[in-house]
Structures are given as structure tokens and as C-alpha cells.
Amino acid sequence: MEVAQLVTVLIILLLVATGVALLSRWLRMPYVAGLVLAGLAITELLPQRIGLDDSLILNLFLPILLFEAAINTDTSRLRSTIKPITLLAGPGVVIASGVITVVLKFGLGLSWIPALLVGVILANTDTVSVIAVFKEVLVPSRLSTIVEGETLFNDIFTLVLFNLVLNVSVTGSFSILGGLQQLFIAIAGSILVGLALGYLSTGSTGLLARMDDPLSSILLTVAVALGTFQIGQALGVSGGVAVVVAGLIFGTIGLVRQISASSKLTLLSFWECASFGVNSFIFLLIGIEINLITLWQTLPAVLLTFLACQVARVVSVYGLLVLVRWFDRPIPWRWQHVLFIGNIKGSLSMALALSIPTSVAGREQLIAIVFGTVLLSLVGQGLSLPWFIKRLHLSEFSQFRQQIEELQAQLMTAKAAQDELDSLLRSGVLPKAVYEEMRSAYQVRVAGAEKALREIYNRRPNDLDVxxxxxxxxxxxxxxxxxxxxxxxxxxxxxxxxxxxxxxxxxxxxxxxxxxxxxx
Structure with missing residues (x-):
């Protein structure tokens, strides 16, 4: 594609994405579902046929999405929910892959390797689609953490399993011990790569500690995200796992201890924009890539596969989470319903489908089945999830809670401003007299909020009308x-x-x- 045509296509996609964003807010529908439907509608408007490229998604888009999700992950909350997350993202993926594989093997008559490839691909849950809904509909924070953690590590485990299945298809042999050994090496090696690069960039002697320029910090984080993925792949381990580990270290150490509040705000705003832009293009391209004629021809297979995904999710969610009560706080039934219906497929599934080798028998049919299942999931489950969550009445936002959060906001903003003033004083930008005057003004706000919150928290639970x-x-x-x-x-x-x-x-x-x- 020529440069002029590429620019024209980008302009069209940006305008469409902007229009979908405004329209989805007005219609109160999920943004990602609207993008896919818009992609289906604008195919004829483009000067030249374009579509998804698996190499572009896996090497550029995926590291950006994984790193952005990792640096925004609250590790303290992640630790408190790690047990259900581990069950869903580990055994849950294996069980879901197995159920889908068996259904496709005996329902569609596929060979074991093609069926297993599709099973692994569709065991993945799209982070963006579900979290986008959670931004519109209030849900308990622990549930949100479980979903974010599961989808984050679900991506990792899916990539590792997919590579293992591809290796089996190439070598033609498989042993349980050898598979477990490869799985351990891939995950352990990826964690070591992520730890090394994360600490090199954020440790006490790392690059981030030597700079407090927001623009330089942005360049560093982009280099870490993309570079970690490439180094991991070059070393024969999972680049996705390495990126997540590096991102968690960056978010826990670098953003908390080593940069000022203004630099942190700039950095997080950049990554939010990068993630939003990447996802907008991905979901538009998903709609453009899907051929409605091919979808209609493979509709029976797609419907069976979609049904298999739902059955697999029922088994993995309700079957595994019943075990949580033996070693952790039980997961409420209403939350499990959300985890089930929120099993939305997305961009990673389509990228993995496109990366299936041409040597695999029936590759075009497999890609059509995956694309059709992703479309049904994004539109059907994506549109119904907000309504479903509201019907469950998961959260209430009372006047009391609003009062609490307003005081918390006052306290957090005042303390953040004081931290920035401390930084300006240490760097010599602000004279001490001006610093003390401005800090005392913020201290009045801090003291007022602390007093009001202390009075609320010191009341007896029975005295609270909450x-x-x-x-x-x-x-x-x-x-x-x-x-x-x-x-x-x-x-x-x-x-x-x-x-x-x-x-x-x-x-x-x-x-x-x-x-x-x-x-x-």
C-alpha cells in the first residue's frame, strides 16, 4: 500500500473510531462492540482492502496492551485475589481448551491438532472488552481485580499453550513430562527476563532513577515494553509473560518511588491513550477482516463452536470456583455469573488464528470458525454484559458512599499536591517561604478531610445507616x-x-x- 493510501485509510479509521466513541456513549453500548460493527460497515469505503496482520498484533500491539494493563495493576489487590485468578487462568484455560477441543473433534470431525489449536485460541478471554464494560457499569472492586488478573494471565497461558501445540504439530510427538518441562522453562525463563529488564530500568541504579523528565520516561517505557517482548522471543521464552512481569515491576517500583506526581500523570496518560488507540484500530480491523459471505457459509460450525465456548466456560468457572471456599473467601454466585457471561473473545484470538501455519490441514476453515466465534462473542456477549450486570444489582452507590469518596478524593488530591511541593522544594525550584505557605493551605484541607473520615470510621457499625x-x-x-x-x-x-x-x-x-x- 502506498503512503498516500495508508494515510487516507488511517484518516478514515480515526474518524470512524471517533464517531463510534460518541455514538456508543449516546446509545450506552460497549465501545468495542460498536467498533466491530462499524468495521463491518466501512469495508467498501476504504480505498484498498486491509486487514489484521498477526505479526503486527503479536509484536507491536500485544506488548503495548500487556504493559499498559500491568503498570495499572494494583499488586496489593492482585495478591489478595491470586488464588481464584490462578485457578481461572491456569487450570481454567486447560479445562476450557479441552472441552472445546472435544466438541470440535467429534462435532465437526476435525483432527486432534486443528481442534486443539482452536480450543486453545478460544479459551482466551479479551481483557479490553470486559474492562471497558466495567468502566461504564459499577462492579465490586474485588470482582474487577479478579477479571483483570484472570484475563492478563489468561493471555500469557494461552500464548504458552499455543506455542506448545504448534511444537507438537511440527515434531509430531508429545509426552506429558516433556510438555510440563517446556511449560516450566517457558514461564520461568520469561519471569527471569521480565525481572531482569524491569529492575534494570527501575532499580535504585536503573535508568528511571536517573531521570525525572516525563517525555524521556515515556520513551523508556516504550522501549522496555517492546524490547522485553523481543528479547523474550529471541531467547525462546514467552515474550508476553516477560512484558507483564516487567510492567508489574515498573508499576510497583518505578511509578510509586522514582518519579514525581506530574511525571507519573503524564506517563499514565500516555499509556492510556496508547492502549485506547491500539484497541480502537484492532477492533475496527476485526470488523473489516470478517467476510460476511464466508461467515454465512460456516455459520453452523461457528454456532457449534460458540456453544462449545459457553459450555467450556460453565465447566471452568462454576466447576473450579466451588473449590475456592476451601482455601480462600468464596466467590459469590452473582460474581460467577458475571465471569461466565464476560467470557468475551477478542484480538489475541484472531491474531493467533492468523498465525496458524499453512501446513495445518484446513487452516482457512479454522480461521473462519475463530473469526465468526469472535464476532458473535463481541456483539452478543459484549452488548448483553452491561444489561446483565445491572440486572444482578452488584453495587449500590448511596449518599453515604458518595460522602466517603468525596472526602477520600479531597484527602488524596491534597496529599498528592503536598508530595509535589516537597519535590519542588528539594529540587530548588520553590523558595522555602512560598513552599511553607502553600503547603499549609493544603494541610488545612488534609486535616478537615481526615477529621471527617475519622468520625465516620469511628462510629459503631450498628449506628451507621448504610x-x-x-x-x-x-x-x-x-x-x-x-x-x-x-x-x-x-x-x-x-x-x-x-x-x-x-x-x-x-x-x-x-x-x-x-x-x-x-x-x-
Whole structure:
């Protein structure tokens, strides 16, 4: 495609994405579903046929999406929900892949390898589609964390399994021990690569510690995201896992300890825009790539595959999460319903379908089945999920909760401004007299918010005329405090300050307190 034509196509796609954003807000429909439908409609408007490129998605778009999700992940909340996340993103993917594979093998008569490839591809859940709905419809924060964590690690596990299946298709042999060994090497090696590059860029002597220029920080994070993926792939491990690990380190250490508030805001705003732009193009291209004639011809196979995905999700969600009550807080049934209906397919599934080798028998049929299933999922489940969540009445936003959050916002903004003033004083930008005057003004706001919040939190629970959702909000704060205590104890063991016996006893008590709190 010539440069002039490429620019024309980009202009059309940007205008369409802007129009869809405005229209979806007006119609209160999911943005990603609107993009796919718009992509189906504008195919004839483009000067030349374009479509998805698996290499572009896997090497450029995927690292951007994974890194953005990782740096915005609250690791303290992730630790508190790691058990259900591990079940859904690990065994859940294996079970879902197995169910879909069996249905396609005996329902469509596919060979085992093609059926297994499609099973692994469609066991993946699209992060963007579900989180986009959660931004429009209020859900409990713990549920949101489980969904974000599951889809993040679900992507990783799907990529690793897909590569294993491709390796089996090439070599023609498979052993359970060999497969587990390859899986361990891929994941462990990827974690080491991510840790190394993450700490090199954010450690006390890393590059981020030497700069506080937001534009340079942006360039560094882009280089880390794309470079980590390429290095991981070059070393024969999963680049996706490495990017997630590096992003978690960047979000936990770099953004919290090593840059100013203004630089952090600029950096996060850039990655939000990058993620939004990448997703807009991906979902538009999904709609453009789907051929309605081919979809109609393969509709029976697509419907069977879509049904298989739902059955697989029922087995993996309801079958696995019933086990959580034995070692963690149980997941409420209404949450499990959301996890089931939120099993939306997306861009990674289509990219993996396009990357199926030409040597695989029936490759074109497999791609058509995956594309059709993704379209049904994005439109059908994407449009119904907001309505479904509202019908479940998962969260209530009362006047009491609004009062709490307004005070929290006042406290957080005032303290953030004080932190920035401290940074300006240390760097010599602000005279001490001006600093003290401005800081004292913010301190008045801090003191007022702290006093009001203290009065609210000191009331007896029976004296509070609050809903279950409001009590849950208070428990969410208590949970963060308990998790902070656990983090301090684990750090004390690592530094050999306290004996392991004392710490274990204290950790057990903290876990018991965590289990008594309401789900948030």
C-alpha cells in the first residue's frame, strides 16, 4: 500500500473510531462492540482492502496492551485475589481448551491438532472488552481485580499453550513430562527476563532513577515494553509473560518511588491513550477482516463452536470456583455469573488464528470458525454484559458512599499536591517561604478531610445507616491495611529481622481477619 493510501485509510479509521466513541456513549453500548460493527460497515469505503496482520498484533500491539494493563495493576489487590485468578487462568484455560477441543473433534470431525489449536485460541478471554464494560457499569472492586488478573494471565497461558501445540504439530510427538518441562522453562525463563529488564530500568541504579523528565520516561517505557517482548522471543521464552512481569515491576517500583506526581500523570496518560488507540484500530480491523459471505457459509460450525465456548466456560468457572471456599473467601454466585457471561473473545484470538501455519490441514476453515466465534462473542456477549450486570444489582452507590469518596478524593488530591511541593522544594525550584505557605493551605484541607473520615470510621457499625455496599467500602479500606501489615511481615522475614515462627503466627491471624471481611 502506498503512503498516500495508508494515510487516507488511517484518516478514515480515526474518524470512524471517533464517531463510534460518541455514538456508543449516546446509545450506552460497549465501545468495542460498536467498533466491530462499524468495521463491518466501512469495508467498501476504504480505498484498498486491509486487514489484521498477526505479526503486527503479536509484536507491536500485544506488548503495548500487556504493559499498559500491568503498570495499572494494583499488586496489593492482585495478591489478595491470586488464588481464584490462578485457578481461572491456569487450570481454567486447560479445562476450557479441552472441552472445546472435544466438541470440535467429534462435532465437526476435525483432527486432534486443528481442534486443539482452536480450543486453545478460544479459551482466551479479551481483557479490553470486559474492562471497558466495567468502566461504564459499577462492579465490586474485588470482582474487577479478579477479571483483570484472570484475563492478563489468561493471555500469557494461552500464548504458552499455543506455542506448545504448534511444537507438537511440527515434531509430531508429545509426552506429558516433556510438555510440563517446556511449560516450566517457558514461564520461568520469561519471569527471569521480565525481572531482569524491569529492575534494570527501575532499580535504585536503573535508568528511571536517573531521570525525572516525563517525555524521556515515556520513551523508556516504550522501549522496555517492546524490547522485553523481543528479547523474550529471541531467547525462546514467552515474550508476553516477560512484558507483564516487567510492567508489574515498573508499576510497583518505578511509578510509586522514582518519579514525581506530574511525571507519573503524564506517563499514565500516555499509556492510556496508547492502549485506547491500539484497541480502537484492532477492533475496527476485526470488523473489516470478517467476510460476511464466508461467515454465512460456516455459520453452523461457528454456532457449534460458540456453544462449545459457553459450555467450556460453565465447566471452568462454576466447576473450579466451588473449590475456592476451601482455601480462600468464596466467590459469590452473582460474581460467577458475571465471569461466565464476560467470557468475551477478542484480538489475541484472531491474531493467533492468523498465525496458524499453512501446513495445518484446513487452516482457512479454522480461521473462519475463530473469526465468526469472535464476532458473535463481541456483539452478543459484549452488548448483553452491561444489561446483565445491572440486572444482578452488584453495587449500590448511596449518599453515604458518595460522602466517603468525596472526602477520600479531597484527602488524596491534597496529599498528592503536598508530595509535589516537597519535590519542588528539594529540587530548588520553590523558595522555602512560598513552599511553607502553600503547603499549609493544603494541610488545612488534609486535616478537615481526615477529621471527617475519622468520625465516620469511628462510629459503631450498628449506628451507621448504610447499605451492604457501603459496609463493603469500609471493609475494602480495612483489607488494604491488613495487606500492608502482611507485606511488612514478609519483608521482615526476608531481612531476617523477625523469626519465621513469630511471623507465621501473626500471618495466620491476619488471614483470619481478611476472611471475615465483606467482598469488595
Amino acid at each position: 447499605s451492604i455496599g457501603d459496609r463493603t467500602k469500609l471493609d475494602a479500606i480495612r483489607r488494604r491495611l491488613l495487606l500492608a501489615e502482611k507485606g511488612a511481615l514478609n519483608e521482615a522475614i526476608r531481612k531476617q529481622i523477625l523469626s519465621e515462627e513469630i511471623v507465621r503466627s501473626r500471618l495466620q491471624k491476619l488471614d483470619e481477619q481478611l476472611l471475615k471481611l465483606e467482598d469488595d
